[in-house]
Amino acid sequence: MTARHVATPAAGSRRRGVAVPLPRDWSELAARDVWLVVAGVGVVIAAMWVRHGGPARDPLTAIGEVTALGGTYAALLGVLFASRAPWLDQVMGTDRLREIHRWLGFVSVWAIVAHSIISTLAYAGGSLGQTLPMAVTLVQTVPGMLGAVVGTGLFLLVAVSSVRAARRRLPYETWHGLHLYAYLAIAFAFLHQLTIGNDFIGDRLAVAFWIALYVVAFAPLVVYRVAWPVYLTWRHRPRLRAVVSEADGIVSLYVEGRDLDRLAARSGQFFVVRALTLREWNHGHPFSLSATPNGDYLRFTVKLFGEGTRALAALPPGTPLLLEGPYGAMHGARRTGRRLLLVAGGIGIAPIRSLAEGFAFRPGDMDLVYRTRGVRETALQRELDALAAYRGINLHYVTGQRGEPRVGEDPLGPDALRRLVPDAADRDIYLCGPNALMERARSALLALGADPHRINLELFG
Ligand SMILES: Cc1cc2nc3c(=O)[nH]c(=O)nc-3n(C[C@H](O)[C@H](O)[C@H](O)COP(=O)(O)OP(=O)(O)OC[C@H]3O[C@@H](n4cnc5c(N)ncnc54)[C@H](O)[C@@H]3O)c2cc1C
Numbered sequence: 001m002t003a004r005h006v007a008t009p010a011a012g013s014r015r016r017g018v019a020v021p022l023p024r025d026w027s028e029l030a031a032r033d034v035w036l037v038v039a040g041v042g043v044v045i046a047a048m049w050v051r052h053g054g055p056a057r058d059p060l061t062a063i064g065e066v067t068a069l070g071g072t073y074a075a076l077l078g079v080l081f082a083s084r085a086p087w088l089d090q091v092m093g094t095d096r097l098r099e100i101h102r103w104l105g106f107v108s109v110w111a112i113v114a115h116s117i118i119s120t121l122a123y124a125g126g127s128l129g130q131t132l133p134m135a136v137t138l139v140q141t142v143p144g145m146l147g148a149v150v151g152t153g154l155f156l157l158v159a160v161s162s163v164r165a166a167r168r169r170l171p172y173e174t175w176h177g178l179h180l181y182a183y184l185a186i187a188f189a190f191l192h193q194l195t196i197g198n199d200f201i202g203d204r205l206a207v208a209f210w211i212a213l214y215v216v217a218f219a220p221l222v223v224y225r226v227a228w229p230v231y232l233t234w235r236h237r238p239r240l241r242a243v244v245s246e247a248d249g250i251v252s253l254y255v256e257g258r259d260l261d262r263l264a265a266r267s268g269q270f271f272v273v274r275a276l277t278l279r280e281w282n283h284g285h286p287f288s289l290s291a292t293p294n295g296d297y298l299r300f301t302v303k304l305f306g307e308g309t310r311a312l313a314a315l316p317p318g319t320p321l322l323l324e325g326p327y328g329a330m331h332g333a334r335r336t337g338r339r340l341l342l343v344a345g346g347i348g349i350a351p352i353r354s355l356a357e358g359f360a361f362r363p364g365d366m367d368l369v370y371r372t373r374g375v376r377e378t379a380l381q382r383e384l385d386a387l388a389a390y391r392g393i394n395l396h397y398v399t400g401q402r403g404e405p406r407v408g409e410d411p412l413g414p415d416a417l418r419r420l421v422p423d424a425a426d427r428d429i430y431l432c433g434p435n436a437l438m439e440r441a442r443s444a445l446l447a448l449g450a451d452p453h454r455i456n457l458e459l460f461g
Contacts, residue, residue, distance in 0.1 A: 021262065021263075021264035022264055022266060022333075023086065023090075023264045023265065023266060023269070023326060024086065024087075024090070025090050025329075025331075025333035025334075026086070026087045026090040026091050027090075027333065029087065029090075029091045030091065031091055031092050031096075033091075034088070034091060034092060038077065041073070041213070042073065044209070045069055045073055046069075048203075048206050048209070049065060049066070049069060051203075052203065052206070054066070058122065060118055060119075060121055060122035060126060061119070061122040063114075063118050064115050064118040064119030064121075064122050065115075065119075067111045067112070067114045067115035067118060068111075068112070068115040068119070068193075068197070070107075070111045071107070071108045071109075071110075071111030071112035071114075071115055072108070072112075072189055072193065073213070074104045074107045074108035074111060075104070075105075075108035075112070075155075075182070075185075075186050075189065076186070076213055076214065076216075076217040077104050077217070078101050078104035078105050078108060078182075079182075079183070079186065079217040079218060079221055080216065080217045080220060080221075081097050081100050081101045081104065082097070082101045082221065083217075083220035083221040083223075083224050083225065084220075084221075084224045084225055084324070084327060085220040085223075085224050086224070086327075088220075089327050089328070089329065090329050093329045094270075094327055094328050094329065094458070095457065095458065095459050102162065105158070105159065105162060105182070106159060106162075108155070109155045109156060109158070109159040110159075112151075112152055112155055112189070113152060113155075113156065116148070116149075116152050117131075120134055120135045120138065123138060135149075142195065142196060143195045144188075144191045144192045144194065144195035144196060145192065145195075145196070147188040147191050147192060148188055148189065148191075148192035150185075150188055151184070151185040151186070151187075151188030151189050151192070152185070154181040154182065154184055154185035154188070155182065155185045157178060157181060158178055158179055158181055158182045158185070161174075161175055161178045161179070162175070162179070172283065172306075172308070173282065173283055176283075190214060193210065197210075225324070228324070229272075229322055229323065229324040230322075232263075232323050232324070232325075233276075233320075233321075233322045233323060235258070235259070236257040236258050236259060236260060236262075236263055236323070237257050237258045237320070238255050238256070238257040238298070238320070238321045238322075238323050239255070239256060239257065239317075239318055239319060239320045239321055240253060240254070240255060240275075240315050240316075240317055240318065240319045240321060241254040241255060241256040241297055241317060242254045242317055243313050243314075243315070243317075246301060246379040246380055247376060247377055247378060247379040247380075247381075248376040248377055249303060249304045249377075250301065250302065250303050250304070250347065250377070250379040251301070251302055251304065251313045252290065252299055252300065252301045252302070253273070253287070253299070253300045253301075253302060253312065253313075254297045254298075254299055255273075255297060255298040255299070255300070255321060255323075256296070256297050257298075260293070260295050260296065260297065260298065261295030263293065263298075264326070265289060265293045265298075265325070265326035266293075266326065266331040266332060266333070266358070267289060267292045267293070267331060267332065267351070267354035267355050267357060267358030267359075268288070268289070268328065268330045268331040268332070268351045268352075268354060268355045268358070268430065268458075269288065269289060269325065269326035269327060269328040269330075269331055269351070270286050270287055270288040270289065270325060270326065270327055270328045270351065270458075271286070271287060271289070271298070271300075271323045271324060271325035271326055271327070272284040272285065272286050272287075272323070272324035272325055272327070273285050273286075273287050273300060273312070273321055273322075273323060274321065274322040274323075274324070275311070275312055275315055275319055275320075275321055275322075276319070276320040276321060276322055277315070277319060279311065280308070280311055280312070280315075281322070283308045284322075284324060285302075285308055285309065285312065286327075287300035287301075287302055287350070288300065288328070288350040288351035288354070288432070288458070289326075289350070289351065289354045290349075290350035290351070290353050290354050290380070291353070291354050291357060292354050292357045292358040298323075300350065301347070301349070301350040301353070301379060301380060302347070302350075303346070303347040328351075328458060329456070330351060330355075330430055330432065330456045330457065330458040331355070331456075332355070332358060332359055334428070334456050335359070335428050336428055336453075336454055337426075337427065337428050337454070338361070338362070338365055339361075339365045339366070339423065339426065339427040339428070340359060340361060340365060340366040340367070340427055340428050340429075340430070341366075341367050341369070341421055341424050341427040341428070341429045341430070342355055342356055342366065342367070342368045342369070342429075342430045343368075343369045343371070343412065343417075343429070343430070343431045343432075343433075343438075343441050344368070344369070344370045344371065344431075344432055344433055345371045345372075345412070345432070345433025345434055345437040345438060345441070346371070346372055346373075346377065346433050346434055346437075347379070347433070347460065348431075348432035348433025348434070348438070348458070348460060349370055349379055349380055349384075349432075349433075350432075351430075351432050351458060352368065352370075352430065352432050353380055353383070353384065353387075355430055356368055356384075356387055356391075356393060357387060361391075362392070363391065363392020364392050364394065365392075366391075366392075366393045366394070367393070367394040367395075367396065367420070367421045367424075367427075368384070368388070368393050368394070368395050368396065369396045369398060369412070369417070369420055369421070370384070370395070370396065370397050370398065371398040371399075371411055371412055371433070371437065372397075372398075372399050373399075373400070373401055374399065374400070374401075375399055378397065378399060381397075394421075396420045396421075398411045398412070398416070398420075410440070410444075412437065412440055412441040412444060413440070413444050414444040414445075414447045414448050416444075417441070417444050417445065417448065418448060424445060424448055424450065425445060425448040425449040425450040425451075426450075427450075427454070428454050428456070429445055429450060429454055429455045429456065430456045430457075431445075431455065431456070431457045431458070432457070432458045432459075432460070433459075433460065434459075434460060435459045435460070438457060438459055442455055442457060
């Protein structure tokens with residue numbers, strides 16, 4: 001198949017008088033609203049603890065209870081923030097959700113470990129020497145306690161495997177597989193709370209409240225990470241149409257399906273793509289749309305990074321796929337002004353290319369900066385050139401190794417960006433690419449005076 005996507009305007013298809021759907025952007029909600037609800041629920045949990053006589057207990061027992069409640073609440077929030085619920089994704093942003101989920105994970109694990117130690121010490125009357133024998137007695141005599149110990153162990157395993165140094169060494173599948181044990185750990189925590197938790201014993205309202213918290217945390221996870229992808233796949237039957245080479249180690253995956261004109265997605269968004277084959281079904285890959293959805297196909301442009309992406313590129317046409325999404329808040333609905341600056345690093349060009357195609361703008365009102373280490377890694381160049389000529393985009397290739405005279409020491413630093421786009425700070429800005437490079441570009445733009453609210457960022461992890 002030849003690349004036949006060059007600068008074609010989106011099909012803008014209409015059927016039975018119904019416009020092509022777009023995902024809701026939830027702009028009526030702000031992150032502050034989410035945090036207010038989180039804080040409100042925290043206050044209710046604290047109030048229930050006070051009502052149940054928490055502050056009147058001896059200090060060790062009280063601290064043990066507070067760490068248990070705080071740890072459980074953090075774990076449930078962690079589940080909710082990993083649910084990929086569209087409203088959370090749009091309001092908080094995918095990157096921020098990932099970072100918050102990570103921190104909530106660590107907070108919950110350390111709080112639950114602290115709870116286990118401090119509460120056992122409290123049962124042992126504050127005697128360090130009696131703590132271990134007391135732990136054994138509790139496991140033997142209290143229903144649900146063995147599960148709690150196993151749950152805490154699982155939490156620890158997940159936390160240790162998520163420390164950056166460990167994560168870098170583990171294959172993604174192994175890390176992700178271990179990560180799923182956190183759900184089992186939460187189930188054990190729930191049983192433990194049912195049998196021994198002060199907020200459960202004898203207070204029906206508190207029981208109902210906590211059960212509601214578990215439901216609110218887990219229901220979106222089941223809906224959006226299981227039911228929705230299954231529905232989407234059943235509805236649109238996505239399958240691989242073709243794999244097209246774009247540059248050294250970079251290919252485009254063309255995905256066809258049924259009624260793709262009814263699939264609500266925006267330029268700049270991403271899907272988690274999974275090949276439904278025996279070997280690949282358990283590894284989903286987040287890939288951004290590299291062309292505006294046009295009703296005929298979806299296109300993802302992919303750097304062959306590890307085994308998973310290489311396996312995808314070798315799949316035969318017709319392979320069925322499972323799609324999860326669309327996700328990501330780096331899209332046109334975040335635009336606030338007329339002039340635009342798009343900055344891509346490496347394979348970050350994928351969503352930037354679809355944004356450049358999808359935006360409405362006057363010739364000259366968009367600058368696109370594309371940073372790569374070499375010409376051979378510069379993907380989609382021909383179609384970018386065509387798009388720039390056709391739509392009037394000021395296209396800047398920043399190609400070469402750092403330190404080379406034509407790119408300088410800091411190719412996306414404040415001086416370099418100001419030289420390329422003198423009014424960079426006064427535009428809506430869209431950044432995408434590897435974390436370190438994009439963080440540097442973001443800092444440079446802030447140093448130039450850009451409004452942080454007008455900087456839209458997607459990191460590729
Ligand atoms: C929001 C987002 C959008 C992305 N869009 C693109 C794109 O358009 N084109 C492109 O080439 N790459 C994109 N990536 C990166 C891409 O997902 C990974 O490079 C790819 O999944 C690597 O898989 P692998 O099996 O080849 O390598 P592996 O060796 O299995 O993984 C290498 C690294 O890729 C990351 N990764 C792998 N799977 C996942 C996953 N399911 N979720 C999050 N991170 C994962 C992890 O950091 C992992 O350590 C995107 C990443 C994110 C987070």
